[in-house]
Amino acid sequence: MALVYDLALMEDGLNTEIELKLELSPEDLDRFAASGLLGEPARTEQQRSVYFDTRGRDLYQSGFTLRIRTVGAARTQTIKATGPGASVFARPEWEQPLSADEPVVDHTTPLAAAFDLEPDDLEPHFTVEVERRTWEVDQDGTQIEVALDRGMIASGNRQTAVGEIELELKDGDPKALFTLARRIEAIVPFRLGVLSKAERGFRLIDARPIVFKAEPVVLDREMRVTKSFRTIALACLRHYRLNEDVLRERKNPEALHQVRVALRRLRSAISLYKDMLGDEESARINGELKWLAGVFGKARDVDVLLTRDPEPELRDRLKTARAARYVEVFEALDGARGRALLLDIQQWLHCGDYLSTPPAELRDRPVADFAEAVLDRARRKLKKHGRALAKVSDDERHEARKDAKKLRYAAEFFAALFDDKRGTRRHKRFIDAMAGLQDRLGTLNDLVSGPLVLGEIGLEDHPDAETLVVHADKDKLIDHAQSALDDVIDAKRFWR
Numbered sequence: 052m053a054l055v056y057d058l059a060l061m062e063d064g065l066n067t068e069i070e071l072k073l074e075l076s077p078e079d080l081d082r083f084a085a086s087g088l089l090g091e092p093a094r095t096e097q098q099r100s101v102y103f104d105t106r107g108r109d110l111y112q113s114g115f116t117l118r119i120r121t122v123g124a125a126r127t128q129t130i131k132a133t134g135p136g137a138s139v140f141a142r143p144e145w146e147q148p149l150s151a152d153e154p155v156v157d158h159t160t161p162l163a164a165a166f167d168l169e170p171d172d173l174e175p176h177f178t179v180e181v182e183r184r185t186w187e188v189d190q191d192g193t194q195i196e197v198a199l200d201r202g203m204i205a206s207g208n209r210q211t212a213v214g215e216i217e218l219e220l221k222d223g224d225p226k227a228l229f230t231l232a233r234r235i236e237a238i239v240p241f242r243l244g245v246l247s248k249a250e251r252g253f254r255l256i257d258a259r260p261i262v263f264k265a266e267p268v269v270l271d272r273e274m275r276v277t278k279s280f281r282t283i284a285l286a287c288l289r290h291y292r293l294n295e296d297v298l299r300e301r302k303n304p305e306a307l308h309q310v311r312v313a314l315r316r317l318r319s320a321i322s323l324y325k326d327m328l329g330d331e332e333s334a335r336i337n338g339e340l341k342w343l344a345g346v347f348g349k350a351r352d353v354d355v356l357l358t359r360d361p362e363p364e365l366r367d368r369l370k371t372a373r374a375a376r377y378v379e380v381f382e383a384l385d386g387a388r389g390r391a392l393l394l395d396i397q398q399w400l401h402c403g404d405y406l407s408t409p410p411a412e413l414r415d416r417p418v419a420d421f422a423e424a425v426l427d428r429a430r431r432k433l434k435k436h437g438r439a440l441a442k443v444s445d446d447e448r449h450e451a452r453k454d455a456k457k458l459r460y461a462a463e464f465f466a467a468l469f470d471d472k473r474g475t476r477r478h479k480r481f482i483d484a485m486a487g488l489q490d491r492l493g494t495l496n497d498l499v500s501g502p503l504v505l506g507e508i509g510l511e512d513h514p515d516a517e518t519l520v521v522h523a524d525k526d527k528l529i530d531h532a533q534s535a536l537d538d539v540i541d542a543k544r545f546w547r
Contacts, residue, residue, distance in 0.1 A: 073216040092184035103173040116249040177252040185521035193223025245289040261300040262305040263293040272419040279418035287317035304354040311347040319460040330404040350376040352504040372508040422465040429458040439535040452492040477545035491532040
């Protein structure tokens with residue numbers, strides 16, 4: 052397991068706290084420790100953290116975690132609110148010292164009132180035991196606390212190793228965190244990480260998923276436009292990384308598809324916010340995302356052909372082509388270009404010129420007003436390009452398909468801003484109509500793209516190749532797509 056990178060940002064007025072989390076395998080921990088990059092640690096301590104919840108995991112499902120951490124003779128209970136409802140609390144974390152190993156649920160925490168809990172309602176679910184080494188680092192005049200944890204998460208007879216480094220900005224320029232991360236990357240290659248210890252512990256209890264769908268994006272109507280973009284982009288990156296890990300482990304088509312969807316959603320977000328993202332770095336990153344998505348797309352094309360029940364000999368040929376394209380996928384992921392891209396995206400999201408360069412009336416306006424304008428614009432574009440699908444070329448119909456995806460993603464990104472009873476009802480109907488349209492346009496696209504993919508992998512002349520091509524009445528497919536598109540345009544707008 053390579054070094055993994057995670058970043059959390061907390062804002063309070065003008066104060067910004069950034070924390071980078073780097074996760075390493077035992078072998079990479081040894082390599083890093085042997086490098087001597089940080090010198091001797093300022094302190095070393097043994098930590099044991101027990102995570103509690105109800106039998107049905109009501110806390111975790113509502114966005115809370117409760118742990119008791121023991122360091123030496125001292126015990127500390129920590130409750131964190133991390134879910135969609137966390138913003139209603141004045142602070143996201145509560146700590147108190149304990150004299151015993153049992154949780155305390157009283158008026159000083161949000162749990163007693165929110166869940167009507169008694170201490171006996173809580174039981175241990177998993178334990179995290181680590182050795183923590185801590186350094187105080189000066190990076191280009193910026194003060195950074197570095198903590199290295201090595202240990203294990205255990206639940207019953209299941210366990211998984213912990214090896215991570217946390218870089219916390221104490222004072223100075225946030226860019227220094229990325230400078231330090233790149234110094235570490237020169238010693239140990241890393242990938243973006245997105246799971247906390249609590250998430251890893253709860254996932255350890257359940258069967259490992261074979262794919263992750265996109266999670267709801269948590270926005271509120273008063274959030275500023277710049278912060279809303281970063282929130283959406285980070286959600287896309289989380290979607291990407293969760294599936295990248297599954298893809299590496301299982302090499303399954305579902306995870307590859309979701310990795311590609313995550314990149315497509317991120318590129319759509321960049322397009323939707325284009326009025327604010329006019330800097331050169333935005334354009335460069337979008338181009339790099341297009342490159343990486345293209346590599347995934349070529350592998351996905353072969354996966355789709357394999358779902359069409361080819362003859363045995365043709366299936367073997369397709370599997371050979373698939374293996375070659377999956378090699379290209381992992382070469383892209385593990386190459387310098389792919390590794391640099393994810394770190395560049397994170398630095399851009401948190402330190403990029405778009406945070407200060409665009410006019411304040413654009414970047415600092417409430418996201419609800421911005422979302423209405425973006426959704427209207429995306430709907431108009433789809434309506435313009437899709438008004439006469441039967442009279443345009445295949446390429447133009449493909450553009451309408453991309454417009455439809457962009458509108459669908461925008462509807463998903465901004466759903467939380469229009470979650471009253473009427474908005475929720477209209478949103479469901481709108482998404483259902485969009486899903487029908489995408490199915491119709493997807494079938495039409497398969498009709499056109501199938502022969503092209505066969506040509507790319509040298510199977511266009513195979514005697515059984517015709518079995519892999521979609522055979523349908525193209526005119527009828529176009530009529531069905533037009534009807535589905537008209538249903539979307541006729542659907543009531545949930546944002547108005």
